[in-house]
Amino acid sequence: MKYKHLIFDIDGTLVDNEKAVIATWQETITQLFGKYYETSELNFVLGIPGETSMQKLGAENPQEAFKIWSENFKKHKSEIKLFPNIPDLMHILKVEKMNLGLVTSRTHNELDNDYALCKIIDYFDTIICVTDTLRPKPYPDPLLTYLEKCCTPSHEALYIGDSNYDSQCAKEAKVDFGLAMWGKNKWVDADAKFYFEDPLDIIKII
Numbered sequence: 001m002k003y004k005h006l007i008f009d010i011d012g013t014l015v016d017n018e019k020a021v022i023a024t025w026q027e028t029i030t031q032l033f034g035k036y037y038e039t040s041e042l043n044f045v046l047g048i049p050g051e052t053s054m055q056k057l058g059a060e061n062p063q064e065a066f067k068i069w070s071e072n073f074k075k076h077k078s079e080i081k082l083f084p085n086i087p088d089l090m091h092i093l094k095v096e097k098m099n100l101g102l103v104t105s106r107t108h109n110e111l112d113n114d115y116a117l118c119k120i121i122d123y124f125d126t127i128i129c130v131t132d133t134l135r136p137k138p139y140p141d142p143l144l145t146y147l148e149k150c151c152t153p154s155h156e157a158l159y160i161g162d163s164n165y166d167s168q169c170a171k172e173a174k175v176d177f178g179l180a181m182w183g184k185n186k187w188v189d190a191d192a193k194f195y196f197e198d199p200l201d202i203i204k205i206i
Contacts, residue, residue, distance in 0.1 A: 003176075003206065005152055006093060007101040007143070008124075009161030012046065013180045015116050016083050020076035021046065028069045029057065047137070047163035049105045049130045070110070080116045083182055085199040090123040092203055099150070101126040103142045103159065103169075126150055138165040140172035147173070158194075160202065167191050178202070 008014055011021070025042050029035055045053040050069055054062035093100060100123050104111070108129050111117065126149055133141040147154055159170040160178040167190035170177035178194035196202055 003098075003156060003158045005099045005101060005146075005150060005157040006202070006206075007103050007146060007157055007159045007175075009047075009159070009163070009166050009180070010102060010104045010106060010111075010117065012162035012183045013160060013166075014082060014086050014120070015080060015114065016183060017080040017114075017116075018046065018184060020073070020079040023079075024069060024073045024076055025053075028065075028072050031072070032059065032065055032068065033057065047105060047161075047165040049107075049136050052136065074113075077113075077115060080114065082116050082119060083199060085182075087120055089199040089202060090120050092200075093206070094123055096206060098206060099126075099152075100124045101128070101146055101150070103128045103137075103146055105130045105136055105165070107131050138168035138172070140169055143169055143173035143175050147175075158205075160196070164190055178205075 011017055022039050022042050025045050026037055029037055044056060050066040051062040054065040059065035090100070102124050106129055108131060111127070111129060126146060128142050128146045130136045133145050135141045143159060147157060154174040158176045158178055159166065160180055161167070162180040162183050167177050167179070171191060176193045177191065178196055179190045179192035181195055181197050182199060194205060
């Protein structure tokens with residue numbers, strides 16, 4: 001077995017929450033800025049910290065503005081689901097004694113309040129959130145922090161995500177990258193070592 005650690009992104013990789021996230025951004029932007037963004041105009045908010053998105057939108061106080069987003073998001077929690085086969089994948093990987101980790105642009109509070117993710121959270125040994133490093137993805141800091149915390153070399157880890165931010169983070173950290181293609185983001189221009197059409201395809205490489 002080449003890899004000893006499989007590290008996962010969350011949004012768009014384990015959890016199908018794009019619809020809920022986009023709806024929350026549309027609602028919050030209208031509330032804060034009096035504008036309406038079409039779904040196609042909001043791709044830039046996916047995969048990066050919420051406060052960073054607020055900065056891009058021109059919020060004077062991104063931290064306070066994102067608190068409003070977080071409150072609005074509570075109304076959409078019931079729309080969030082795990083992708084098909086994710087629970088089965090996690091069970092199989094644990095049976096195979098694989099070390100499992102999460103590296104995400106979420107905060108710890110966002111992590112704790114996701115009812116879908118809570119169904120599998122206990123499978124993960126190490127979790128790195130956006131607040132655990134100075135710089136978020138696409139910088140390598142989150143993955144480097146994970147490697148340091150687990151005392152593991154980069155060649156023993158594989159990072160699995162769905163976005164260019166994930167790919168860039170892995171590349172800069174010298175960690176192999178697997179592109180999760182089972183969500184909506186199928187045609188992302190990511191530099192990946194593996195392309196997974198279904199979560200259970202991951203089993204083939206271990």
